[in-house]
Amino acid sequence: MTERRLTVANLHSWYGESHILHGAEFHVNRGEVVTLLGRNGAGKTTTMRALMGVLRKRTGTATLDGHDLLATAPHRIARLGLGYVPEERGIFSSLTVAENLVLPPIVRSGGMNVAQIHDLFPNLKGRDRIIGTRLSGGEQQMLAIARILRTGADFILLDEPTEGLAPVIVEDIARALGTLKSLGLTIILVEQNIRFAVANADRHYVMEQGRIVNEFTNEALKADMSRIDAYLGV
Amino acid sequence: MPDIFGVPVVVLLGQIMLGLINGSFYAVLSLGLAVIFGMLNVINFAHGAFYMFGAFVTWLCLSYLGLNYWASLIVVPVVVGAFGVLVERLALRHLYRIDHLYSLLFTFGLALAMEGLFRYVFGSAGKPYPVPEALTGIFNLGFMILPIYRAWVIVASVTVCLLVWLVIEKTRLGAWLRAATENPSLVTAFGINVPLLLTLTYGFCVGLAGFAGVLAAPIYQVSPGMGSNLIIVVFAVVVIGGLGSIGGSILTGLALGVIEGLTKTFYPSGSTMVIFVVMVLVLIVRPAGLFGRET
Ligand SMILES: Nc1ncnc2c1ncn2[C@@H]1O[C@H](COP(=O)(O)OP(=O)(O)OP(=O)(O)O)[C@@H](O)[C@H]1O
Ligand SMILES: [Mg+2]
Secondary structure (H helix, E strand, O other): OOOEEEEEEEEEEEEOOEEEEEEEEEEEEOOOEEEEEEOOOOOHHHHHHHHHOOOOOEEEEEEEOOEEHHHOOHHHHHHHOEEEEOOOOOOOOOOEHHHHHHOOOOOOOOOOOHHHHHHHOHHHOOOOOOEHHHOOHHHHHHHHHHHHHHOOOOEEEEEOOOOOOOHHHHHHHHHHHHHHHHOOOEEEEEOOOHHHHHHHOOEEEEEEOOEEEEEEEHHHHHHOOHHHHHHHOO | OOEEOOEEHHHHHHHHHHHHHHHHHHHHHHHHHHHHHHHHOOOOOOHHHHHHHHHHHHHHHHHHHOOOHHHHHHHHHHHHHHHHHHHHHHOHHHHOOOOHHHHHHHHHHHHHHHHHHHHHHHOOOOEOOOOOHHHOOEEEOOOOEEEHHHHHHHHHHHHHHHHHHHHHHHOHHHHHHHHHHHOHHHHHHOOOOHHHHHHHHHHHHHHHHHHHHHHHOOOOOEOOOHHHHHHHHHHHHHHHHOOOOHHHHHHHHHHHHHHHHHHHHHOHHHOOOHHHHHHHHHHHHOOOOOOOOOO
């Protein structure tokens, strides 16, 4: 049975005067991995920032498990179980790896403990005392994901987790994503790497100029990858 | 006793001690300024006025409420800190979004207004405040005579500074503060109430200035101008230590107190400007300050 977790309708959002999202509309069911695909500047990151309340100027509806996200104070959104892994990773340079890892407060029971996190991302083991931003790009990405898994968040927004990473690291991230899925977490994935998206997601939305313009099941996309080419301009 | 460059060692040590006492005040105040600047991006020109406010509340507590020094040590930082919370909530908070200059001008204006108000109500003359009974008397260190109260000021200030430093550098709360300095919106997205954190930080640092005011009451005359005399030097200390460096501002505060004391011994007429000379030199050689991060 599918249970609707997130419903977004008619979502508009602005950076100051510039109107970026123009009525985005999509939904995510429990346990799904759903991607937002689209060209640079389509509004994928903006959608995530609007949902998290990082971007305050927005209208429309966004409901998570019955809670109105747009009416929730930004610091209370994480408590609804929403975990954010931003595009720029957001590892703090004034914090050690260990401090970065335990920075976000626990929001639910059932999060991973540090030992489980080290099993998932062995690269982070034994690195506790170094400054977070001294890690390699891939390791910073792992840390950005790891610190959210610790909080028990069960709905995760992952913004381009493979951007700029070497293929072996991309494999590590894919493996981690598989683990999260098997744990029943719900995930929105923004991804430029279409092969990675097809290998790891259940459903795909295509975004263009702040709107959702198409939707594919993973089977449909797998069967005919060329369907997406027109949108991504490859 | 031997001399050093014609100055008796006893006199020299005495001046170093005096310097350390001034340095204790520099350290407590510049620590607060550095934290406020780091977290809120506000150059808190009212810090000296809050220190003066603390000293006055101490004096008022004794004169009108019969509250002794020890009670003041607890009550005054709370009262002054609560005033700081109000200032942040009612005024500063609305200025974060616009240029730094506005919060600087606001706190500068607030300092002038507070000083003017106290001058109007209490006059310019200094009010004496007795040294608490338990801290009267002297330590005879053999090489010098140290009034117990002055030793207490150094110990209390250094302890408070160390505690604040420990909290900021070593605890989870401190990690939140450091992270919120770097990227407040991400820290908010993790579920931390950053505006509340900012209010409490400002209140705490203002309370710290009030605490310095309590320590100062028995040493310096309690007067409306006591803060503005001090704050200019404290700003120089913060600039020398590096804006935003917590540990740096503590060490620099103490060190510059001592340098000032030494200058008083060897070249008395230079003592009022030596800190500014150091400031200029540091700005030329290391513009980010001794402990600041070069960007
Ligand atoms: N801070 C900002 N201020 C003003 N405009 C912005 C800001 N951030 C993004 N934009 C604009 O919003 C639009 C959407 O940007 P967004 O970052 O959401 O795109 P994206 O789909 O995530 O692209 P990418 O694949 O490059 O990450 C772009 O036109 C961009 O220029
Ligand atoms: Mg993006």
